[in-house]
Amino acid sequence: MMFIKRLIVTIGFGGLIFFNQSIQADNMIIARTSQTFPEAMAELQGLIKTKGYVLSRVQRVDIGLTSSGYKTDKYRVVFYGKPSENRKLSQRYPELTAYLPLKIAIFAEDQDTILVTANPQHLSKSGDNELARVINQWEADLIDIFQQMREGH
Amino acid sequence: MQGREGTPMQSFLKYGMSEQDIDDVVSYVCSFEKQTRPAGYDFKSEPLTLVYDSPYELDKTIANVKRAAIGKNFRIIRVQTLEDGLFEKGQDNSKQVIVYFCNFQLLNQALAVDPRVGLFLPCRVTIVEQGGQVKLYAINPKHLSGLFNNIELNKLCREMFNTYTDILEESTL
Numbered sequence: 001m002m003f004i005k006r007l008i009v010t011i012g013f014g015g016l017i018f019f020n021q022s023i024q025a026d027n028m029i030i031a032r033t034s035q036t037f038p039e040a041m042a043e044l045q046g047l048i049k050t051k052g053y054v055l056s057r058v059q060r061v062d063i064g065l066t067s068s069g070y071k072t073d074k075y076r077v078v079f080y081g082k083p084s085e086n087r088k089l090s091q092r093y094p095e096l097t098a099y100l101p102l103k104i105a106i107f108a109e110d111q112d113t114i115l116v117t118a119n120p121q122h123l124s125k126s127g128d129n130e131l132a133r134v135i136n137q138w139e140a141d142l143i144d145i146f147q148q149m150r151e152g153h
Numbered sequence: 154m155q156g157r158e159g160t161p162m163q164s165f166l167k168y169g170m171s172e173q174d175i176d177d178v179v180s181y182v183c184s185f186e187k188q189t190r191p192a193g194y195d196f197k198s199e200p201l202t203l204v205y206d207s208p209y210e211l212d213k214t215i216a217n218v219k220r221a222a223i224g225k226n227f228r229i230i231r232v233q234t235l236e237d238g239l240f241e242k243g244q245d246n247s248k249q250v251i252v253y254f255c256n257f258q259l260l261n262q263a264l265a266v267d268p269r270v271g272l273f274l275p276c277r278v279t280i281v282e283q284g285g286q287v288k289l290y291a292i293n294p295k296h297l298s299g300l301f302n303n304i305e306l307n308k309l310c311r312e313m314f315n316t317y318t319d320i321l322e323e324s325t326l
Binding site: 027028030054055056057059061075077079081083086087090091094095096097098099100101103104105107109114116117118119122123 | 201202203204235236237238239240246249260264268269271272274275277279281283288290291292296297299300301302
């Protein structure tokens with residue numbers, strides 16, 4: 001039954017990714033690219049920079065796992081942000097500090113590479129137009145970055 | 154079972170599955186119908202962030218968070234400022250500090266359930282001193298479970314919610 005469960009999860013997730021190649025999900029933004037993991041990582045970092053963001057860190061999730069005896073595919077979380085914007089928001093909305101800097105997870109799946117991030121709209125507060133403007137820009141940038149990643153190959 | 158002629162969908166018998174395996178898969182998929190979220194579920198009704206006031210100074214609170222995380226079988230990954238990597242060293246705000254911690258067994262378990270969850274791992278608590286008050290901020294896993302919309306993650310998110318609140322409470326006692 002474990003095999004069946006794993007198969008279902010794989011099929012389900014694969015299907016989700018397939019549909020997200022053309023449709024952006026409400027809560028999560030996902031892209032699959034046929035680029036290798038290093039190629040996709042390099043392109044992602046380049047696209048983030050062209051949008052005016054600074055890469056603050058690349059977290060190697062797989063290193064922590066493999067050093068503890070687990071095996072997993074290549075998995076990184078890329079943190080990024082606009083320094084002055086990050087500072088302003090974290091002071092005005094300290095509750096957002098739990099979600100800053102912004103991040104994108106990128107991991108290898110077979111020969112492909114998958115990118116995942118949460119749609120920043122989940123951070124919005126009703127009635128706050130200033131925050132809404134910032135979040136709308138983040139969302140637009142992410143949608144464009146993910147679209148370019150899909151078209152990368 | 155037969156596949157669908159004229160489409161890329163082939164019979165799963167060709168992939169080595171038995172008829173029993175296929176029946177099991179169909180049965181398992183059908184069981185999802187009972188696991189749908191209740192109508193009107195709104196994850197936004199869950200607070201975005203868990204917020205606790207600390208009665209201690211910044212450094213003492215950071216030490217408390219580290220001790221509480223270790224007490225919950227987590228390993229401290231790193232401690233950094235929120236602005237680390239965004240500003241030159243020394244220019245970053247030293248009053249906003251993130252403590253990252255991880256339990257690799259939990260991490261592996263979560264990634265096996267849904268690889269998207271790595272986006273919010275490793276775990277972290279942000280400690281902020283603002284206006285003379287130290288506060289702790291953490292993601293709310295119950296809020297995030299609504300984002301992922303994966304029923305298998307809900308139990309894990311509830312457990313993580315309890316873990317986060319335990320760590321936050323212990324750090325501010």
